[in-house]
Amino acid sequence: MSRRRPTFLDRFMHQWRRVRRHELTRTLRHMHYQQKRAAYVRTYVEKSLSSLDRAEGKIQDDQQGPLADQDYLDE
Secondary structure, three states: OOOOOOOHHHHHHHHHHHHHHHHHHHHHHHHHHHHHHHHHHHHHHHHHHHHHHHHHOOOOHHHOOHHHHHHHHHO
16 A cells, blocks of 8 residues: 655645754743843852841841741842
8 A cells, every 4th residue: 555645735644743843842941041040149149148237236047947038039
């Protein structure tokens, strides 16, 4: 049994689906890296603020935590 030859529209739609799948996969990958980078930046900023607070004597070393930077978020 022979297969029928794909029409121009069939070939076009096949190629379009391949391109679209690639675009969507790339978008998902990009979003994943953005989330990882945002988490890294957030951690870096929190540590930097804590370091500045310790240097200025605003908080003690044993009081570090996410609430220590709350005054920066309220302003």
